[in-house]
Structures are given as structure tokens and as C-alpha cells.
Amino acid sequence: MAVIARQCPNIKVTVVDISEKRIAAWNDANLDNLPIYEPGLAEVVAESRGKNLFFSTEVDKAIQEADMIFIAVNTPTKTYGKGKGMAADLTYVEQCARRIAEVATSDKIVVEKSTLPVRTAEAIQTILEHSPHGAQFEVLSNPEFLAEGTAIADLFQSDRVLIGGRRTPHGEQAVQALVDIYANWIPREKIVTTNVWSSELSKLVSNAFLAQRISSINSISALCEATGANVEEVATAVGKDNRIGPKFLKASVGFGGSCFQKDILNLVYLCQQYGLDEVADYWKGVITINDYQKNRFASRIQQALFNTVNGKKIAFWGWAFKKDTNDTRESAAIYVADQLLSEGAEIVVYDPKVSLVRMQLDLQTLLEYRGETETDINGKLAKLQSVDSAEAACTKAHALAVITEWDVFQTQDFETIYTQMEKPAFVFDGRKILNYKQLQSIGFTAYEIGKATED
Ligand code: UDX
Numbered sequence: 244m245a246v247i248a249r250q251c252p253n254i255k256v257t258v259v260d261i262s263e264k265r266i267a268a269w270n271d272a273n274l275d276n277l278p279i280y281e282p283g284l285a286e287v288v289a290e291s292r293g294k295n296l297f298f299s300t301e302v303d304k305a306i307q308e309a310d311m312i313f314i315a316v317n318t319p320t321k322t323y324g325k326g327k328g329m330a331a332d333l334t335y336v337e338q339c340a341r342r343i344a345e346v347a348t349s350d351k352i353v354v355e356k357s358t359l360p361v362r363t364a365e366a367i368q369t370i371l372e373h374s375p376h377g378a379q380f381e382v383l384s385n386p387e388f389l390a391e392g393t394a395i396a397d398l399f400q401s402d403r404v405l406i407g408g409r410r411t412p413h414g415e416q417a418v419q420a421l422v423d424i425y426a427n428w429i430p431r432e433k434i435v436t437t438n439v440w441s442s443e444l445s446k447l448v449s450n451a452f453l454a455q456r457i458s459s460i461n462s463i464s465a466l467c468e469a470t471g472a473n474v475e476e477v478a479t480a481v482g483k484d485n486r487i488g489p490k491f492l493k494a495s496v497g498f499g500g501s502c503f504q505k506d507i508l509n510l511v512y513l514c515q516q517y518g519l520d521e522v523a524d525y526w527k528g529v530i531t532i533n534d535y536q537k538n539r540f541a542s543r544i545q546q547a548l549f550n551t552v553n554g555k556k557i558a559f560w561g562w563a564f565k566k567d568t569n570d571t572r573e574s575a576a577i578y579v580a581d582q583l584l585s586e587g588a589e590i591v592v593y594d595p596k597v598s599l600v601r602m603q604l605d606l607q608t609l610l611e612y613r614g615e616t617e618t619d620i621n622g623k624l625a626k627l628q629s630v631d632s633a634e635a636a637c638t639k640a641h642a643l644a645v646i647t648e649w650d651v652f653q654t655q656d657f658e659t660i661y662t663q664m665e666k667p668a669f670v671f672d673g674r675k676i677l678n679y680k681q682l683q684s685i686g687f688t689a690y691e692i693g694k695a696t697e698d
Contacts, residue, residue, distance in 0.1 A: 244313065245287045246398040248296035250428040257297045257305045269298035280569040280596055283395035306346045311420065313385075314339045314367075315356040320505050322612065329512040331360050331505070340367045344374040352417045354383045358446050358502065360509055364407070364439045381417035383408045384439050386446030391500065392567035404434045407442025447510045451526055454503040456491040458532035464494040464693030465539060474693025475675065494693040496646055496673030497537040499564030499574040504530060537575045541582035543690060544642055544671050553587030556665075558636040561647020561674075562594040562602050562629075569596035575673070576646040577605045584623040592629045593636040595649055599629040634660055642669035648676050661685050 248256040260266050268278045270292075274285035288296070299305060306312060316335035321327050336357055343353060353371065355364055364382045371380035384407035389397040404425045408418035418436050425434055437445070460478055467474040474494045482489030498504075507526055514523035545552050564574035571577070580590050584606075592602060603624050610620045630636050633652060637643055637660045645652060653676055661668055670682055670689045682689040690696060 244315075245284065245291060245296055246395065247424060248291040248294075249287050250399075251424060252291075252295055254424065255295050255297070256291075257299055257309070259299050259302045259305045261300065261302065263300050266298050266300050281391065281394045282567055287395060302342065303346045306343055306351075307348060309351060311352045311354060311424075312343060313354045313356045315387075318357045318359060318505075320508055326512055329508045331358075331509050333359070333363060333366075336363065336367070337370065340370040343380075344371050347374060347378045347380075348376045350379040352381050352383060352420060354385045354421065355443070356385055356387055358386060358450075358506060358509075359384075359443055360513055361440050361443045361447070363443065379413070381409070381413050382439070383417055383421055384442035385421060386442060388446070388449065391570055392565055399428065401429055401433060404429050405437065405442050405445055406434065407437045407439040410438060447506045447513075450502050450506040451510050451529065453491055454498055454507055454533070455526075455529045457493075457495065457498045457503075458529045458536075460492045460494045461497065461536040461692075462532050464536075467693045468695055471695040477693075494675065495536075495575075496540045496579065496692065497533045497575040499572065499576075501570065501572040504533070504573050534578075537578040538582065540575070540644075540671065540673050540692070541579045544579075544583065544644060544669070545586055547669055547671075547688070547690060548641060551586070552583055552641075554589070555587075555641040556589045556591060556639055557583055558640040558643045559590055559592040560594075560633055560636065560643065560645045560652050561649055562592050562597040562605075563647050563649075566647055566649045569601075571597055571601055571605050574605070574646070576602075577609055579644065579646065579673075580606060580627060581609060581623070584626055589626045590628070591636045591640065592627070593631070593633045594629070594647065595651060597629075599627075602627060602629060634663070638663045639665060640668075641665045642671060644671045645674050645676065648674040652676060653678075657682060657685055657687070661687060 244256050244258050247254065258269065265278050268276050271277065274289055277285060277288060292298070314336060316339055318331045318333060318336060321330045321332045336359065340353070343351065353367060355367065364384050368380065368382045371382065374380070386405055388401065388403070406418050406421050408414040422434050422436065460474065463477060464474040466472070467477060478492040478494070479489070481487055482492050507529055511523045511527050514520070514526070544557065548555060559576060559580065562574060562576045563569060563571055583590060606624060606627060607620060610623065633655050641664070643664070668687050670677065670687045672679070672689065672691045675691055675693070677689070679689050679691050679694070
């Protein structure tokens with residue numbers, strides 16, 4: 244919304260949230276305190292805040308004043324009831340729709356920005372049509388394709404903007420109104436308009452295709468390690484084919500983030516609902532390989548450390564699900580840590596943007612979801628620590644595991660780090676960002692995803 248405000252100075256954008264704390268942070272004079280860390284975001288907020296961009300908790304007032312309302316609330320995977328662990332939890336979306344229906348006294352265009360299962364717009368439309376004030380509503384789907392860490396750049400130069408609307412005169416008018424907003428900075432040929440369902444489904448499918456590429460290359464990384472091929476070389480060779488392309492072929496410790504797993508599970512659930520079991524199983528395979536990759540990484544550490552990590556200290560570089568973000572949702576770090584902690588390891592993390600409280604909450608949420616006892620959970624949490632430098636994490640560590648590809652990890656003083664670690668000193672590079680040859684020449688036993696150790 245900040246980018247819309249920045250690119251359309253004649254439009255007044257009001258971002259509302261029921262959380263006073265969150266809104267206060269968005270209004271904080273110190274831009275370092277914004278609730279989200281994203282390169283370039285602070286500058287965009289600074290440019291428009293107080294001019295045509297406002298942050299407020301006055302939800303009802305904002306609803307009444309607006310011509311267009313974007314619903315951008317969380318749609319996490321359900322943790323209860325039917326569809327638990329797979330379907331999207333639409334509680335917050337429904338609450339928004341009900342509030343708009345209750346409060347709005349004039350016609351509105353309502354835009355689904357949250358990623359939603361196919362046919363959610365229909366449910367929103369039905370709720371809105373029961374508005375007691377006789378206002379007319381038109382619901383559009385406008386999924387967001389930005390990636391975290393590059394969000395601002397992605398929004399300024401989107402590959403495409405997708406807008407789905409009803410194929411009725413009113414629907415088409417509403418689509419045009421939203422097209423006109425984006426056309427302020429996005430070339431018209433990149434603005435794709437479809438029917439509502441195509442738009443909703445395209446978002447799930449885009450994320451499923453992207454995640455599928457990562458699982459494909461990660462599955463091949465296991466084969467490379469077994470056979471002596473190098474997954475980087477294979478990815479380069481394969482990616483040179485124009486039809487395949489080079490992007491999203493970077494083998495890793497496994498993908499994380501708030502979208503990939505959630506959206507694929509959503510897609511799988513949708514297929515199952517329509518009785519398309521083979522299609523559901525096909526996409527489920529992407530998640531299966533991702534889980535396998537995270538387990539495989541943790542198991543590799545254990546195996547290399549003479550089959551036990553009990554009482555050993557493992558340094559983690561990174562906890563965020565990718566670099567340049569403080570987001571940790573579904574980060575591979577949580578699962579790798581859990582597996583090693585279950586085997587008695589102690590983990591010391593350094594992440595430039597993630598606090599220990601966040602790490603502990605991530606782990607606790609996973610363990611509680613899995614039904615572990617309070618004693619077990621507390622025992623594991625006590626063995627998860629964090630420090631404030633990459634080097635400090637390695638002091639007296641038996642092994643270093645690179646989990647997030649933060650640039651700062653590439654320029655560490657590895658000679659010094661080596662002297663401070665227990666010997667033999669192991670490095671497990673889950674992101675393929677370190678110089679393997681240099682590490683070996685210093686004396687480390689280094690392991691890289693997708694490359695046989697002998698190579
Ligand atoms: C993703 C989509 O890219 C974006 O279009 C959508 O709107 C939201 O979901 P995001 O989750 O922010 O964006 O990050 P992305 O860059 O896609 O990375 C997702 C995960 O895949 C990260 O853990 C990343 O490290 C991993 N990844 C990505 C790989 O392991 N290998 C790759 O080649 C690319």
C-alpha cells in the first residue's frame with residue numbers, strides 16, 4: 244500500500260489494523276522501528292507518510308471513507324478442525340468482510356490481496372450482499388507476487404499485475420478502476436485481467452511451480468552427493484535451456500517462507516475436495532521432498548559428527564527463511580534445529596535480524612503443535628541460544644551450519660573462526676555461499692549441499 248501511495252500522490256491510502264501496537268510502530272518517527280524489515284521500505288514510507296499515506300486503528304472510519312478496500316490479512320494454514328494442517332484459515336478474511344458489510348454505507352470495490360483458496364471471493368461477495376445499508380459491492384482478486392527481501396523492487400517493477408473480476412458490467416468497471424491505479428507505473432501489457440477464479444488459482448499455481456523447481460533441484464542434490472556430480476554444474480547446464488531458464492534452481496537446505504508450503508497445501512486440499520487425488524498427490528510430492536531435504540541436512544550433520552551430536556555445540560548462521568528479511572515463518576532453521584536438539588545438541592545462532600525471542604517462539608510453536616510435553620519443550624528451548632556475531636556463534640562449536648544466505652557470512656575471518664572451534668571443525672553449507680576450497684585449505688571438514696565430499 245505504501246508503494247501505491249508513493250506512485251499515486253492523488254490517492255489517499257489509509258492502512259488500518261486493530262493492533263494499536265502495530266499501528267504505533269508504523270507511525271514511529273524512528274523508521275528503524277517499522278514492524279517489517281524490508282530493504283527500501285522505510286524510504287517509501289518516509290516519502291508518503293503524513294501526505295497521502297496514513298496508518299490508523301480507526302477501522303470503521305476508514306471503511307466509510309474508502310472507495311476501494313484491500314483485504315490483506317493473514318490466511319495461515321488451519322491448526323484445527325476440518326482441513327487441519329492443509330486448508331487456509333479464512334477466519335480473519337471473513338471477519339473483515341463482515342465488518343465492511345456492517346459499516347459501509349456507500350458502494351465499495353473490495354479487493355482480495357491475501358492469498359486465498361479458489362472461490363473465496365464468492366463467499367466475501369455473499370457476506371457483503373447482506374449488508375444492512377443497501378450498499379453495492381464488487382469483489383476483485385488481486386494476488387500479490389512480491390518476494391520478501393526484494394519486495395519494494397518487485398512492486399516497482401512487477402513481472403505482471405493480476406486482477407480478477409466478474410464478467411459483468413459492474414465487475415468490468417471495478418477491474419478498470421484497479422487497472423487505472425496500477426497503470427500509474429506498471430506498463431499496461433503487464434496488467435493481466437482474468438475472471439476471479441483464474442486469478443485466485445494463478446497465485447497458488449505460481450507459488451507451487453516456483454517451489455516445485457526448488458524441490459526438483461533439491462531432489463537432484465541428493466543424487467549428486469551420492470554419485471559425485473555437482474548440483475551447481477547440473478543446474479547451470481539445465482538452466483541454459485531457454486525453455487527451463489536459470490532462476491530458482493539453487494539447491495538449499497529447503498525452502499521456507501509464509502507462502503510456498505501454505506499455498507501448496509492449499510492446492511492439495513483443493514484438489515482433494517474435488518476428488519482429484521492423483522493431482523493432489525503430485526503436488527504433495529513437492530512438500531515431501533522439502534521435508535526430506537531439511538531432515539537430510541540435519542542427519543548429515545549428525546552422521547559427520549561421528550553419529551552423535553549429544554552434548555555438542557552447533558553454530559547456526561542464520562535463522563530467517565532467506566536473506567534480507569527478519570521473517571522466519573517455516574524457515575528450515577526451525578526444523579533443522581528441532582532435529583538436532585532432539586538428539587541432545589546445543590545450538591547457538593547468529594542472525595543479523597532475528598531475535599532470540601522470535602527463534603524460541605518458532606520452536607515452541609512447532610513443538611506444541613506436535614504435542615510435546617512442557618518439560619521436553621522447556622528442555623529444548625534452554626539449549627537454543629543466540630549471540631550477536633557470526634564469529635561468537637562458532638566459539639567452541641563442533642560444527643557450523645549455514646542456514647540463511649546473508650551476504651555478511653561470506654566475508655568472515657575463517658582462519659580465526661577455525662582456531663576457536665573444536666577440532667575437527669566441520670562446516671555444513673546449506674546455502675552454497677562459502678568458498679569450499681578455502682575452507683578445506685584452512686583445515687575445516689566442509690560439506691556443501693549437492694556435492695560429494697571427495698570432490
Ligand atoms: C515467494 C514467491 O517468490 C513470491 O512470488 C510470492 O508472492 C510469495 O512467495 P518469498 O517466499 O518471499 O516469495 O521468497 P522466495 O524468494 O520465493 O524464496 C522462498 C524460499 O525458497 C526461501 O527459503 C528461499 O531461500 C528458497 N529458495 C529460493 C531456494 O532454496 N532456492 C532457490 O533457487 C530460490
